[in-house]
Amino acid sequence: FDCPNGLNAIYDFEIWKNLKTSYNSYPIFTVKEFLGSDKKSNELNFILINIGDFSEEVINKLKNDKSVVLILETENLHGMAEQRRAFFELIENEILNPVIIKRDYLNITFEDLQLYSSTDLGSLLIDGFGDGIWLHVDDLKSESEKSGTYVKSFIKKSESKEKIVNRLLFNILQAARQRISKTEYIACPSCGRTLFDLQETTEMIRKRTEHLKGVKIAIMGCIVNGPGEMADADYGYVGSGVDKITLYREKNIVRRNIPAKNAVDELIDLIREDGNWVEL
Numbered sequence: 001f002d003c004p005n006g007l008n009a010i011y012d013f014e015i016w017k018n019l020k021t022s023y024n025s026y027p028i029f030t031v032k033e034f035l036g037s038d039k040k041s042n043e044l045n046f047i048l049i050n051i052g053d054f055s056e057e058v059i060n061k062l063k064n065d066k067s068v069v070l071i072l073e074t075e076n077l078h079g080m081a082e083q084r085r086a087f088f089e090l091i092e093n094e095i096l097n098p099v100i101i102k103r104d105y106l107n108i109t110f111e112d113l114q115l116y117s118s119t120d121l122g123s124l125l126i127d128g129f130g131d132g133i134w135l136h137v138d139d140l141k142s143e144s145e146k147s148g149t150y151v152k153s154f155i156k157k158s159e160s161k162e163k164i165v166n167r168l169l170f171n172i173l174q175a176a177r178q179r180i181s182k183t184e185y186i187a188c189p190s191c192g193r194t195l196f197d198l199q200e201t202t203e204m205i206r207k208r209t210e211h212l213k214g215v216k217i218a219i220m221g222c223i224v225n226g227p228g229e230m231a232d233a234d235y236g237y238v239g240s241g242v243d244k245i246t247l248y249r250e251k252n253i254v255r256r257n258i259p260a261k262n263a264v265d266e267l268i269d270l271i272r273e274d275g276n277w278v279e280l
Contacts, residue, residue, distance in 0.1 A: 010046060013037065028071070031058060043067060048102075050074055051086040054093075062095050070099045071134065079103060080120045087129045101125075102134040110140060110164070118172055125176035133172065137165055183210050186218040186233055194221030195239035196260060205237065205264055215276055217267075218248075227251060234276070237267055249274070 008024045016027035017039050028046040029037070031053045045065070049058075050073045062068055070090075076082040083101060090099070103120050105113055121133045140161045173179040185206060190198045202219045209217060218233035220226025223246065226238040236248030240256065245263035247255040247270055258266050271277045 034068075035061065041067065044069060046071055046100075048073055051082055051089065054086070054089055059093050059095065062097055063093070066097070068097045069131075070097055071102050072099050072130075073102045073104075080123060083124060084127075084129065087124070098131040099129070100132040100134050101130040102136070104136045104138070106138040108137065108140065113137060113140065113165075114168065117168065118175070122172050122176050125172070125178050133169055135165055135169055137161060140164065180214045183212045183214075184216040186216065186229070186231060188220045188222075188226060188229055190221050193224055195242060195244075196221070201237075201264075205267065208264060208268060209271070211280055212271070212276060212278060215271065235267060235270065237263065 008026060010026050010028050011019070013027040013029045013033045016022065016025060017037075019025060022041060026041050026044040026046060028048065030048055034040075034045070034047050035057065045067050046069045048071045062070075072083055072086055074082045074086075087099070090097075101121055101124055103117060105116060108116070117135055121130075121135070124130050125133070170179070170181045174181055174184065183206075185202060187198060187202050188194075198219065198221050205217060205219060209215070215235070216233045218226075218230035218236045218238075220229060220236060220238040223238055223240045227236065227248065230236045230238075230248065230251065232250075233248075234250065236246075236251075238246045238248065240246040243260045244257045245260050245266075246253055246257060247263070247267055249270065254270060255266060268277065
């Protein structure tokens, strides 16, 4: 079958080698299959590999084959440390092939999946290791066995496991600054100086602006620390008095003391003026 939107397909090697045509399709090998097969793609060959497979024979093969993309796996309890060590071995052997970091999680709650995958994958990406990420989740539970609470903000009703995992992966890539795919928000932790309902306002702004890929919006509770905490935001929405909001473009004030009831519309108008608004 043809993949939608011109996408290419990756097949297990045993299936790929028997396809009538290899157009827009690529094989994924085990190390044993890769070493023992003469049939390979002329463009891309994916290999499932872990640090224990780095024999002299494998290293020499990789050095001489620029078509290979490594899928770096681990079965170690401390998998992130092992995968980091694998990257150092690749560097020491001057192997520059692309590497996709793969992690497997079995029978896990969503809360734990967020924590483990973000630290296991994100820490490597932030340090400059890896060209992609692959997450395999055997059984995803939306209910925490420890607390009995549901994660309603992320898991939507009747949403498939694949869609949940896919969105999580894009969030990790964005947090690690590897791929920007949506609007980003910065919100202060809130304190006694906060002059509006921070959570409610953030959600209201998010609902109207979450489709603006690459735009960064800061929502700050007060004028005291807000401007300093906005970091590199493109736009700032800052409480400046009771029912009053001041809007920023980067770190510059552009509209002062707007009535709170009009502030979100004014923020959107500002984004439009700058040519950063996209109609849904």
